[in-house]
Amino acid sequence: MATSTHLLLPFLEAAQAQKHVTHNEALRLLDGLVQLSVKDRDLAAPPSSPAEGDRYLVASGGSAEWSGWDLNVALWTDGAWMRLPPRAGWRLWVEDEGALLVYDGAIWQPLGAALGLLSVGESVEVARGALGGSTGVAVTEEELSGLSGASVTSGIVIPNRAICLGVSTRTSTEITGATSYDCGIAGEPAKFGGSLGVAAGSSNAGVIGPTAFYADTPVVLTANGGSFTGGAVRLAIHYLTVGVPT
Structure with a gap:
């Protein structure tokens, strides 16, 4: 039976009996393909x-009725699974992830990756060379609460081999005990800002000249005018990442 080029919709033949069967088959295909959305892309069976x-994007290693359907769309209709082979350029919404994918002829990629767009996240790759070397931009955050003692060390770190652009802070709960505080690292207590405000809402964009770090390095808050007896500070470490060629 002859079919259309892209969606493989069956054509009616001139002298065909029961033309409604072929027509309904084409409608089923259209109903499964138009505004393509799947419930999940992690199932192989x-x-x-x-x-x-119901529609699913079949994961690698398809089995049972989905055997050999890897990366194809499986449509449940009229009590059976129908296979919808993808073509380059198809776009598909994954319902359980809230993600839009594009098929490039070989694999399904997130829309941003397929179009070379920048995404928004804690760590974003902004450039990649042909051999795999990459440059990224990242931010890591933490709230230090229940401040106590002469100094407090963060759980988050400036990563080894990162180029730090700065550390920003916001006093989220009024600090008690200290009259101000410094933000820095061991040996450089005010590297990202000194005599910072203890009142709730006080903030500081502690930018520095881009500085490479060669070991995981935590941030240290140092109390001035007395030890910390309470309060909370939100930290954000801003840095560049360097990925080596593969």
Whole structure:
């Protein structure tokens, strides 16, 4: 039976009997393909109780009725699974992830990766060479609460081999005991800011000249005018990452 080029919709033949069968088959395909959305992309075997119209992106290693359907869309319709082979340029919404994917002819990629767009996240790759070397931008955050003692050390660190651009702070709960505080690292207590405010809402964008770090390095808050007896500070470490060629 002849089919259309891209969606493989079956054509009616001139002298064909029961033309409604072929017509309905084409409608099923269209209903499964238009505004393509799947429930999940992590299953390699069919779910036990699919509902009419359920669609899945078959994971690698497809088995049972999905054997050989890796990276294809499986549509449950009229009590059976229908295979929808993808073509380059197809776009697909993954419902359980809230993610939009694009098929490039070989794999499904997130829309941002397929189009070379920058995403928003804690760590974002902004450049990649042909051999795999990369440059990234990242931010790591933590709230230090219940401040106590002469100094407090963060749990987050400036990563080894990172180029630090600065550490920003915000006093989220009024600090008690100290009259101000410094933000820095061991040996440089005010590297990212000195005599910072203890009142709730006080903030500081502690930028520095880009500085390379060669070991994981925590941030240290040092109390001035007395020890910390309470309060909370939010920290954000801002840095560049360097990825070596693969």
